[in-house]
Amino acid sequence: xxxxxxxxxxxxxxxxxxxxxxxxxxxxxxxxxxxxxxxxxxxxxxxxxxxxxxxxxxxxxxxxxxxxxxxxxxxxxxxxxxxxxxxxxxxxxxxxxxxxxxxxxxxxxxxxxxxxxxxxxxxxxxxxxxxxxxxxxxxxxxxxxxxxxxxxxxxxxxxxxxxxxxxxxxxxxxxxxxxxxxxxxxxxxxxxxxxxxxxxxxxxxxxxxxxxxxxxxxxxxxxxxxxxxxxxxxxxxxxxxxxxxxxxxxxxxxxxxxxxxxxxxxxxxxxxxxxxxxxxxxxxxxxxxxxxxxx
Amino acid sequence: xxxxxxxxxxxxxxxxxxxxxxxxxxxxxxxxxxxxxxxxxxxxxxxxxxxxxxxxxxxxxxxxxxxxxxxxxxxxxxxxxxxxxxxxxxxxxxxxxxxxxxxxxxxxxxxxxxxxxxxxxxxxxxxxxxxxxxxxxxxxxxxxxxxxxxxxxxxxxxxxxxxxxxxxxxxxxxxxxxxxxxxxxxxxxxxxxxxxxxxxxxxxxxxxxxxxxxxxxxxxxxxxxxxxxxxxxxxxxxxxxxxxxxxxxxxxxxxxxxxxxxxxxxxxxxxxxxxxxxxxxxxxxxxxxxxxxxxxxxxxxxxxxxxxxxxxxxxxxxxxxxxxxxxxxxxxxxxxxxxxxxxxxxxxxxxxxxxxxxxxxxxxxxxxxxxxxxxxxxxxxxxxxxxxxxxxxxxxx
Numbered sequence: 001x002x003x004x005x006x007x008x009x010x011x012x013x014x015x016x017x018x019x020x021x022x023x024x025x026x027x028x029x030x031x032x033x034x035x036x037x038x039x040x041x042x043x044x045x046x047x048x049x050x051x052x053x054x055x056x057x058x059x060x061x062x063x064x065x066x067x068x069x070x071x072x073x074x075x076x077x078x079x080x081x082x083x084x085x086x087x088x089x090x091x092x093x094x095x096x097x098x099x100x101x102x103x104x105x106x107x108x109x110x111x112x113x114x115x116x117x118x119x120x121x122x123x124x125x126x127x128x129x130x131x132x133x134x135x136x137x138x139x140x141x142x143x144x145x146x147x148x149x150x151x152x153x154x155x156x157x158x159x160x161x162x163x164x165x166x167x168x169x170x171x172x173x174x175x176x177x178x179x180x181x182x183x184x185x186x187x188x189x190x191x192x193x194x195x196x197x198x199x200x201x202x203x204x205x206x207x208x209x210x211x212x213x214x215x216x217x218x219x220x221x222x223x224x225x226x227x228x229x230x231x232x233x234x235x236x237x238x239x240x241x242x243x244x245x246x247x248x249x250x251x252x253x254x255x256x257x258x259x260x261x262x263x264x265x266x267x268x269x270x271x272x273x274x275x276x277x278x279x280x281x282x283x284x285x286x287x288x289x290x291x292x293x294x295x
Numbered sequence: 296x297x298x299x300x301x302x303x304x305x306x307x308x309x310x311x312x313x314x315x316x317x318x319x320x321x322x323x324x325x326x327x328x329x330x331x332x333x334x335x336x337x338x339x340x341x342x343x344x345x346x347x348x349x350x351x352x353x354x355x356x357x358x359x360x361x362x363x364x365x366x367x368x369x370x371x372x373x374x375x376x377x378x379x380x381x382x383x384x385x386x387x388x389x390x391x392x393x394x395x396x397x398x399x400x401x402x403x404x405x406x407x408x409x410x411x412x413x414x415x416x417x418x419x420x421x422x423x424x425x426x427x428x429x430x431x432x433x434x435x436x437x438x439x440x441x442x443x444x445x446x447x448x449x450x451x452x453x454x455x456x457x458x459x460x461x462x463x464x465x466x467x468x469x470x471x472x473x474x475x476x477x478x479x480x481x482x483x484x485x486x487x488x489x490x491x492x493x494x495x496x497x498x499x500x501x502x503x504x505x506x507x508x509x510x511x512x513x514x515x516x517x518x519x520x521x522x523x524x525x526x527x528x529x530x531x532x533x534x535x536x537x538x539x540x541x542x543x544x545x546x547x548x549x550x551x552x553x554x555x556x557x558x559x560x561x562x563x564x565x566x567x568x569x570x571x572x573x574x575x576x577x578x579x580x581x582x583x584x585x586x587x588x589x590x591x592x593x594x595x596x597x598x599x600x601x602x603x604x605x606x607x608x609x610x611x612x613x614x615x616x617x618x619x620x621x622x623x624x625x626x627x628x629x630x631x632x633x634x635x636x637x638x639x640x641x642x643x644x645x646x647x648x649x650x651x652x653x654x655x656x657x658x659x660x661x662x663x664x665x666x667x668x669x670x671x672x673x674x675x676x677x678x679x680x681x682x683x684x685x686x687x688x689x690x691x692x
Contacts, residue, residue, distance in 0.1 A: 046376040047397035049581065131525045152472075152524045152668065238473065239658075241665035257369050259655040260393070262376060 033273070039266035046260050058267035068268070070243050071251040074158070078247050079226040081162040086222050087215070089166060090173030095203075097174070098181045108178070112171035119168070123235040126164045127151070130236070154244035157237050161245055164232055169225070173218045180214035181207065212291040220283050224276055248272055323584045324356040325591060327383035327576070328371055332361040335546060336607055340595075343603070347594045354587055368654065375399070380579045382588040386429055388573035389476060391420040392651040400428040400577040401585050406593035409612070417611035420646055421575045429575030430596045433608030435541040436569045436640025437480040438632070439561060443554035445536040453484060453510065453561045456537060461518040464528045464535035468544070472524045472668050473661055476647050480539050480570045482507035484563020489648035489660075495689055497682035499660075507563070508667070509674045516670040524668045541572055542637060543607045545627050557632040559640065569644035574608070609637050616641060652688060659684050 040059070043052045062068060093111055097104050114122065129135045130150040137147030150160045184207060192202050208215075230249050233239060239246035239254070246254070249272065256265025331337065337359055344357035360381060362370045368390045374380060386394050394400055404410050404427040417431040439456065441449060445463050450456035456465060470477040479489065485507035488498040498504055515521045522528045522535075530538035531547040539560070548555055560569060576595070578588045594600065601610040606624035610616065616638050618630040625633060650656055663681040666672055 044376075045397065046372050047393060047399040049399065132523065133526065149523075149525055152665075238661075240473075240662055241668075242662045246662075254658060257373055258658065259652070260372055 036266045036269055036273075039263055040270050042263045044262040044266075046262055054263070058264050061264060062267055062271060067243065067246075068251065071246045071248050074243070074245060075227065075247040077158055078162060078229065078245075079223055081158070082165055082226040082229075083219060083222050085162060085166045086170050086173060087218060090170045090218065091177050091215075093170065093174045094177035094181055095207075098178060108175075111174055114168045115171045117168070119231050120235060122168055123164060123232050126160075127236055130160055151237055152241055154241055157241060157245050161229070161232050161236055164236065165226075165229060169222075173222065176214055176218055177211065180211040184210045213287075216283065216287050216291050220280055223279055223283070227272065227276055227279075248275075321353070322355045323353055323587050324358070325354060325382045325584060325588055326358045326360055327385070327588075328360045328362050328367075328374070328381045329385045330362055330364040330367045330387075332363070333546070333607075337361070339603060339607070343595055343600050344591075347591055351587075351590075354591070357591065375579070375581070380581045382582040382584050383576055383578055383592060385432065386575045386577055388420060388571075388575075388646050389649045389653045389657070391429070391573075391575060391649055393653060394577060395421060395423050395428045396651060399580060401580045401582075401589060402426045402428060403430065403578055403589050403592060406589045408593060408597040409614075412613045413611045414613055414616070414641060416571075416641065416644065416646075417573070420573060420649065421577075429577035430592060431573060431611040432576045432596065432604075433543070433574040434571055434611045434641055435543060435573070435609050436571050436636055436644050437539055437541055437560055438636035438640070439558045440530060440538045440540055440544075440548075441556050441558060442530065442533065442536050443556055444533075445553075449556070449558060450537075450561050451558075453481065453563055456561045457510075457514045457518050457520045460520040460536035462520070464522055464530075464537075465514065465520045466522060466528050466530045466535045466538040468530065468538060468540055472665075474657075475660055475664055476657070477539070478508075478511060479647050480560060481511060481563070483568045483570050483645060484560065484565060485510070486563075486565040490650065490685075490689055494650050497685055497689060499678045499681040499685075503565075505675050505678055508678060512667065512672065512674050515668070542609065542625065542628060542633075545625070546607070548627060557628055557636055559635045567643070569640035571640065571644040571646045573646050609641065611641070650689070652691070656685055656688055659688060 041053060041055060043054045043057070044050070097108050097111075131137075132147075132149045136150065140147040148156050150156045188206050188210075189202055192206060197205065227247075228249055229247060230253065233245055233247060233250045234253075237245040239250050248268065252265050252268040252272065255261045255268060329336075329340070340359050344359070348354050348357060367385075368387060371381070371384055407413075407427065407430060410427065413431065414434070417434040418427060421427055421429040421431060439450075443449075446459050448455070448459065450459050467477050467480075476489070482504060485503045487501060487504035487507045490496060490498050511521070515523055528535050530540070531544070531551070533551065533553045542557070545557070559567075562568075576592060578585055578592060582588050598612060598614060601612050602615055602620060603624065604610065605615060605621055609621070615621070618634045618638065621633045621637060622628075622630045660681055663684045664677065666680075667674060667677045
């Protein structure tokens with residue numbers, strides 16, 4: 001019997017096909033992930049060039065860190081605000097633009113265009129608009145309202161970063177919702193109409209269940225994305241005022257890159273990884289409950 | 296060991312094998328990080344570098360790598376962490392304790408021409424155990440630039456300065472309600488300090504600091520002299536009555552369409568004082584060309600080149616610290632102003648606050664001071680809050 005049986009040859013071909021992808025994820029995902037895990041067990045003084053194994057000390061510090069708790073609260077506010085606003089705005093726009101009316105293509109393009117703008121450029125423009133004498137307050141002034149100094153108040157700063165992010169990215173979810181809406185068979189609506197269902201009932205009983213797989217997808221993307229928000233915070237608020245917008249990833253950046261605690265920074269990124277993984281898993285598990293076709 | 300683990304280990308070994316460092320012989324290139332992107336500054340640095348290379352053919356390139364001042368230290372440490380350390384680096388005064396104490400810098404005293412004539416107040420921050428770890432490249436006292444088109448009577452006290460610029464803007468260009476250390480240019484006039492000399496006890500809750508900060512708060516919200524949070528006003532474009540800044544910025548006034556003059560910082564209740572912003576240049580120990588880098592630093596900072604650089608970066612050499620020498624390279628500024636702001640300032644000045652673990656202190660203080668920047672803030676309790684927050688950080692070192 002020869003070594004190169006059909007089975008072995010097939011296997012080899014298969015491995016060769018997956019090799020590029022596997023090597024890529026090994027070099028850029030798995031190895032860095034493993035290294036972060038290793039760094040988190042060490043005290044790494046970048047300036048002094050020392051690298052010392054300290055076991056679980058960084059993890060003990062994580063549990064006792066009051067600032068970390070503050071940043072988890074900020075992260076939760078940001079993620080919740082973003083998810084609720086982003087998904088409802090995207091769905092609203094998608095439903096409105098799903099009508100067969102003239103000019104919808106123009107509006108679709110308009111609402112999608114912020115997605116294509118460079119994030120930092122987008123944020124810098126908003127930073128100017130949100131200044132006390134900026135155009136946002138100018139607009140409010142037209143209606144006789146006296147706008148606050150948006151980026152200097154604890155609540156208004158958080159609202160500002162959420163809104164800047166929502167307006168930037170809602171267009172992406174809108175397109176996904178639009179595609180899903182167009183996949184809903186018109187015959188179902190007609191049948192419901194004949195049965196006497198009003199527009200609201202048709203939306204709740206037909207549209208929502210049929211686009212639920214897309215709602216799941218967009219909610220996972222949005223929540224994972226919200227945990228990775230960085231540029232907006234770095235440009236608009238630098239985590240302030242106080243620590244009101246110091247979300248987890250910004251705190252990680254401060255610890256590792258500003259305070260030179262690279263080991264502790266790695267520990268925080270392990271925590272971030274666990275949170276993202278847990279949320280994704282949870283949403284995936286829950287899909288059986290509320291996504292149609294999955295039960 | 297599973298196959299996957301074996302693979303990972305092999306890959307890691309390959310990676311580490313690539314990054315092993317050895318001292319280079321043969322042609323050398325040097326890279327120095329700087330936080331200026333000003334063409335005149337870079338032009339002069341490149342001119343000096345070209346002269347050095349002409350005499351040292353083994354150094355084939357000297358590159359000045361501009362990193363924005365905002366986040367400069369963060370970028371520099373990230374480069375060091377990533378194994379891409381520069382050979383030489385400008386270091387801000389506030390990072391001096393971290394860099395000097397960490398052992399990241401190579402000793403350089405032997406390379407410096409006539410190191411004995413360096414002014415002690417300028418080298419203090421960069422010394423450890425009698426050795427010098429960075430050259431005090433720029434020792435620049437803060438002064439008060441005044442737009443004489445907008446201000447008639449020149450101020451000699453802070454009260455007068457604020458009164459004269461009420462509604463007409465007194466700018467602190469680098470403050471931005473973030474870089475609180477800039478405020479030391481004002482609060483020193485009240486005798487206030489961020490922390491004690493040994494760095495272990497907090498000075499924010501002291502009576503002097505509370506009075507100084509109450510004054511600053513009034514200047515912002517009552518007198519409307521210092522522009523409020525989120526408002527940007529450019530003195531150098533003629534939009535402000537006064538600005539607290541350093542002579543290196545005077546270049547921006549070359550084509551100014553308004554009359555201006557430079558004064559020493561106004562007097563506070565404690566009288567005359569000066570505050571200095573500093574920058575050092577150090578050689579990174581991990582540089583493959585540390586020896587060549589130190590040699591170039593010696594050339595860059597010798598008396599002749601220091602005199603050239605003095606137009607932007609006031610020298611710490613006592614032989615150059617006289618109005619005539621400075622006037623040659625600073626045609627824009629009157630000799631009296633050079634004497635009173637720069638020369639007297641270096642003599643009596645204190646360097647802006649710096650401490651080990653400065654960046655963490657910076658962010659903590661920035662966050663704790665944020666409640667102060669509102670019209671109805673309770674200044675005293677905000678300052679007590681600052682001390683409560685930074686006490687553990689000060690005691691740690």
